[in-house]
Amino acid sequence: QVQLQESGPDLVKPSQMLSLTCTVSCEASTRLFSTTFMAWFRQAPGKEREFVAAVSGSGGITFYKDAVKGRFTVSRDNANNTMFLQMNGLKPEDTAVYYCAVKVYNGNEDSEASYDYWGQGTRVTVSS
Numbered sequence: 001q002v003q004l005q006e007s008g009p010d011l012v013k014p015s016q017m018l019s020l021t022c023t024v025s026c027e028a029s030t031r032l033f034s035t036t037f038m039a040w041f042r043q044a045p046g047k048e049r050e051f052v053a054a055v056s057g058s059g060g061i062t063f064y065k066d067a068v069k070g071r072f073t074v075s076r077d078n079a080n081n082t083m084f085l086q087m088n089g090l091k092p093e094d095t096a097v098y099y100c101a102v103k104v105y106n107g108n109e110d111s112e113a114s115y116d117y118w119g120q121g122t123r124v125t126v127s128s
Helices: none
Strands: 002-007 018-026 037-043 049-055 062-064 072-077 082-087 096-103 122-126
Touching: 002 096, 018 037, 018 096, 018 122, 037 072, 037 082, 049 072, 049 082, 049 096, 062 072
Parallel strands: none
Antiparallel strands: 002 018, 018 082, 037 049, 037 096, 049 062, 072 082, 096 122
8 A cells, every 4th residue: 555645835926946745655665665766747727637757766867847847856765755846936837736656667757657656636826
């Protein structure tokens, strides 16, 4: 059984920063968790859910959606089963519900279909 919980501030002004946290509760060992890719996706109002960023088990490999490159940073703390998304220079178009996900099996890191476990999502609103 794997459970994911996102948390973070929900309202910020344009150009400000915020950080999201995803905490994983897993009956399997921390060693298993440290071998899996994790990712952030988001779903804006009226739009499909889209890939934002992914990080490898070791934290050494990352992928980003083009629109967030240079502004967002994904990282993880395997000792505490936690993943982070630092978001700088926020824009109104970053407004969305943000989801974290864990990929246990093979599949493209930027594909929603590749991820096996999902959190409930946390809302981020960027507005003046």
